[in-house]
Amino acid sequence: MLSSFLSRDSQTKKIQDNITKVEKHFGELCQLFAAYSRKTARLRDKGDLLVKQIELHADTETPELKRGMKEFADHLAKIQDYRHAQVQRLDAKVVEPLKSYGAVVKRKREDVKMTQSAIDKEAKQEAQLEKTRLRNPSDRQIIAESELQRATMDAARTTKQLEETIDEFERQKIRDIKKIFSEFVTVELCFLGKALEVYTSAYQSIQSVDEEADLEVFRSSLHPPDYNSRLGRTNSRTSLDRTFMSTSGTLKVTQKQQNFSFQISFL
């Protein structure tokens, strides 16, 4: 009877150690996944600031670059939206289930405690029966043995229930690790897939900026309005007329009677 008690006792200890181990590891995973999620949120925040700055910057640029930068900012904003969803999903699908393990583990620990006390009680009863057997006549021994049989069955049932509970706990643990890790990957993959698509559009937006068109606008902006109206805003030549420095190098200075205002005529 004692060896059976010891066996069950050490088994309960093993189970308790296992619960403690799960509690510790899930707690650590929870903290680290939460930290990972928080850092993703910080990255999203920096992405948001970048979007705002690019938008502000875009407003000061020539039309083509402005359009390209605005579109780029829109795409980058969309990626931060996806990143926000990623953070929320990491919290809901990874961090929360790991956190809720605290409660699961607590319940399991109660179960083990209850079983342990049932085992202790049973051990006392066994010791009592042993005493009775040694002291009492054979007619009382029969009663004792029947009581022992009942006690043994009770003990077996209790141990079996605990084993089933723990078996279920272990199965659930493996399933939950698989589920939580898979959810983590799914959330990450979902973000990656969407970001990949949006970044591709962002790339096209910025690559499509027509720098020559913008340079025209820029050159015009440097010259006084009358200069622009004279040259015409649709002028496709550069305002730094290349002929100015050509071999002919003609420079006409129209000297008027009343003032010395001059006009560089671009040939």
Add this chain to the structure above:
Amino acid sequence: MLSSFLSRDSQTKKIQDNITKVEKHFGELCQLFAAYSRKTARLRDKGDLLVKQIELHADTETPELKRGMKEFADHLAKIQDYRHAQVQRLDAKVVEPLKSYGAVVKRKREDVKMTQSAIDKEAKQEAQLEKTRLRNPSDRQIIAESELQRATMDAARTTKQLEETIDEFERQKIRDIKKIFSEFVTVELCFLGKALEVYTSAYQSIQSVDEEADLEVFRSSLHPPDYNSRLGRTNSRTSLDRTFMSTSGTLKVTQKQQNFSFQISFL
């Protein structure tokens, strides 16, 4: 002459404003991209901690889960390696070029300063010539006019050089924004593509964990060695033998003469 001077003067001011604007915007972009890169580095660090924890955790698990978690950790580690490369490339291809704009802008500002002083000098010369013209006889006026013509050509050349410099600066700015933004997207896309691939493998690693095989090992670990050797370690049935609670529910208590040690025989 004065209107020409004013026009060129306001043009130089516009150019200076433009340089100041570029300096400001590139500086802000540089800071924000650097912050984005730093947060990505923090995310990598948290990923590394997660890898270490999963590895530690895996070592305490049953063989199948251990394998799955180890493989998962390896994949996650690879993603952090890619993230590390991403951070380094963000710094080299985005942050550094933006930072180096400080020097580019400084040089451009020197150019403008030089041109401005040339313009100032020219204005003084013009004023001098004007005075000469008003005071002096016609023979000296001819000299003055020839000098004015030279001064005007000098001024035009200086302004033209400045315009060319600024045109090149503007062109370079548009190209650099296009290049830097495109590099940013390329670095991000490169990471996303690789992470997508590795996460897919990580998903397979964790999904392939055979929980039944692990439960066998777990159940065996709960029982004392003699129990395991009696049942045989290759036993594929559950250690919580289902027949124990079957309708027959047989429970044999082998009562030996000298002690009450009992054995629950699993049928």
